[in-house]
Amino acid sequence: MKHLDETFITTQDLMFVGVLNDIKKSKTSLQPVFEAFTNAIEAIKIRTKLDSSFKGEITIKLNSSMNLAESIEFQNLVIEDNGIGFNDEEFKRFNTFKDFTKGYKNLGSGRIQYAHYFNNTEFVSVFKEGNDYFERNFIVSKDSKYLAKNAIVFHRYCKKINQKETGTRITFNTLLDHSNIYNNLNAEQFKEVLIERYVHYFCYNKDSLPKIHIKYYEQSELKGEANITKNDIPKIEKTDFLDLAYSKIPAIGSKIEKTDKSERFTIDSFKIRKELLKSNDLKLVSKGEIIEDSNVSLSSLAENDNIKGFKYLFLISSNYIDERDTNIRGVLNIPDTESFLKNNDIFSNEEIVLEDIQEGVNEKIKTMYPEIEEVKQKHDEQFAKLKEMFLLDEETANDIKISINDTESKILEKFYEAEAKKTANIDASIKASIDKLDSLDTRSENYNELLKQEVDKLVKTIPLQNKTTLTHYVARRKLVLDLFEKILKRKLKTQINNASNYDEALIHNLLFQQQSKDSESSDLWIINEDFIYFKGSSEKQLSKLEINGKRVFKAKFTEEEDKYLLSLGENRKIKRPDVLLFPEEGKCIIIEFKTPDANVADHLTQINLYASLIRNYSEDDFQITTFYGYLIGESIEPNDVMGRVSSFEYSYHLDYLFKPSEKVKGFDGKTDGSIYTEVIKYSTLLERARRRNKIFIDKLNS
Incomplete structure (x- = not known):
């Protein structure tokens, strides 16, 4: 069939507005380029069959320009091959939607992706007919003037020429949507993309690959180039086979059942240095191309796992997969169990469901690589620990x-x-x-x-x-x-990596965040369950201390009071007790934390000072007379504590020291208060809290 020059290629059988809506834009941004690259390989294969001495070549040119913001921006991409070219027969197939007659099981929908991604895609193709050579030029686009003619292809011309070499040049012009994937491409990156995409085809055809050149230009200046050779293609380390049975829905009943019919699946495995393979993966392969979104996954290895410096790629191919390719290349029509049951009218009477492929392949991988199963067991152990934690x-x-x-x-x-x-x-x-x-x-x-x-x-x-x-x-x-x-065992990374000793701050913030007033959200329950129900503050200056919005410390002091509070070069107004809690009117709990390696006996009077300041220099509205003090550290020598303050007693059974109630002296006519004090280890508090929490855990598990 001859096509007239300067004509739109129309059809009576379908409306392209509907086709473009039906065949969605691929989620893979480079899909139109992959379509063109695949067609180039196919055109070279056809020519090779006609001439066994022929050497195929594919050249890819990436052209970038500088935009107004002086950033590099994609301009166009050119793919050239020396294959058979678009003769009348090939051009007819290109323009026949869902054509099944072409080799390699293509469905003729690549041009739809060209139109989805680019404003126009231009083809210049030389082909041989008899003893003569012809050049054909046509453009693919979904521009409104095309769709107005119910077309997406405009045939510019087909003319006889003197050139004696066949081939096709495809130029992708003007992205319809901004894409950083295209903007960031260079020669080496595109080489990696092609190898990753076509690794299966390259591996099986590494000795007969065409020469593949990639050139990258900026402002028409060559900035980089790369070649794909057989040395770039990883070797298949192992190949194994798996026979999977078809499933069918019985006439009576709602559960699918297996049939006697089966299909063979081939598993090709690659063991690649972790620096070269981004992630472990399992992919389905259709017609030599890896399917990006196939809804199967590798269940025995996480993406970032490596075994002795290697990562693994598993490629699954089968005639069954090829036959389930759809009118969008790379989109498979393989049902999962649920969709097969719900939509059995869409699928054939017998199908191999995705779950069977997923399970069967992963089980086979275990036998291929026992070391992978060991990694899976470690993941299971980590999950068990997480459940317990x-x-x-x-x-x-x-x-x-x-x-x-x-x-x-x-x-x-x-x-x-x-x-x-x-x-x-x-x-x-x-x-x-x-x-x-x-x-x-x-x-x-x-x-x-x-x-x-x-x-x-x-x-x-x-x-x-x-x-x-x-x-x-x-x-x-x-x-x-x-x-x-x-924290107590100094196992946190921040403790290991930092020589500074700030364990006290870590403990303080764990129990009650510094500068916080939200005791209810604190973890003071570790010390005493009741403490989280009391109002209080963490590391608050005495002069700024408030209860229910009212200032506790006096705003003004007498001359004598100021003289004392500022004596000996100290400002006692800005003292910061670690924790102050107020369980009820007239009562105050004072908690002091010490770094685990500090001798707690050196700080026995600190809490008494805070009690004295609060008792004597608070507003009259706050007559706090009863105090409870908790001095907490880890380096506690009972004899050292009792030797310095003889009123302390040691509770051997409960492993802490306590000082019975003693006087808090009232100055300037104020009545005396009283204070009860305990000195206790962090490790003792931890053990007590663990026992309490274990009671809950045992109850939950019973």
Whole structure:
């Protein structure tokens, strides 16, 4: 069929506006370039069959220019090959939507992606017919003037020429959407992209590959070039085979069942240095090209795992996969179990579902590489530790899908989302029981029976709701205690990497954030469960201390009071007790933290000073007379403490020292107060808190 010059290629069978809407723009930005590269390879293969001595060549030119912002911006991309060219037969196939007659199982939809991504794609192709050579020029676009003619191809001319070499030059002009992928391409990067995309085809054809040249230009100046040779292609390390059975939906019943029919799948594995392979992966391959989004994954290795410096790529090919390619190259029509059951009218009567491919291939990989299974076991052990650390519910763990690539935070997110849904269902069940009360009639004969049914439901449901909430509460406490222990043993990275001794600040902020007033959100429960319910502050200057918005320390002092408060070169007004809590009117708890290696006996009078300042220099509205002091550290020698302050006594059973109530002297006519003090180790508090929390954990697990 001859095509007239300067004509749009139209069709009576379809509307291209609908075709463009039906065949969506590929999610792979470089898809139109891949289409053209694949066509170049195919054109060279056809010519090679006609002339065994022929040597194919593909040249790719990346052209960039400088925009007004003086940034490099994609201009156009050219792919040239010396293949068979677009003769009348090939051009007819190019213009026939869903053409199945061309070799290599193409469906003739590549031009749709050209139109989706570029304002225009120009073809200049030389072909041989008889003893003569012809040049054909045509353009692909979805510009409005094209669609107005119900066309996306404009045939400019086809003329006889004197050139004696066939081939095609495709130029992609003007991106329709801004793309950094194109803007950032250079020769070496594009070489990597092509090898990654076509590794399967290259591996199987490495001895017969055409010469592939890539050139990168900026402002028409050659800035870089690269070649793809057989030395760039990784070797297939192992090849294995897997036979998978087809599934069908029986005439009666809703569960799919296996048939006697099966299909062979080929697994090619590559073991590549971790520096060269970005991530471990498993991909399906159709017609020699890797499918980017095939909904199968490698379940035994995380993306970033490496074994002795190597990462692994597994490519799965089969006639079954090739036959399931769609009118969008790289999009497969392979159903999962759910879609097969719901839409069996769309698929054939027998299919191999994605789950069977996923499971079968991953099981086969275990036998191919036992060392990979060992890595999988380590991941499983880490997951088990995570479940134990956060008290994650086993039932929920079985209900959610955890990927080996999920980070710990992603796993926790999935858990909490699942538990939130479970809680919502529980709440709905409780509400349903309450709503049913409206329909109960105390006069009916079965009233007691109906009431008992609703009571039984509530009795079962409410504990489930409470257990979820309590699990989060206890799991958080467990995590805090683990962190506390790491600080005491100096195992945090910040402690290992920094020689400065700021352990006290780490402990202080763990128990009660410095400068905070939110004691309810603190972890002072480690010291005493009641402390989180008291109002208070952390490391607040005495002169700025407030309770319920009222200033505690006096705003003005007498001359004598000022003389004392500023004596000996000190300013006692700005003293900062580590923690002050006010359990009720007239009472104050003072807590002081010491760095683990400090001798606590050197600081025995510090809390007494704070008590004295608060007792004597607070506003009259705050007559605080009862104090409780807690001096906490790790380096505590009981004899040293009792030797310096003889009123301290040692409680051997509970491993702490205490000083019975003693006087807090009132100055200038104020009545005396009293203070009870304890000296205790961080490790003792940690052990006590662990025991308390374990009681909750045991109850949850029982």
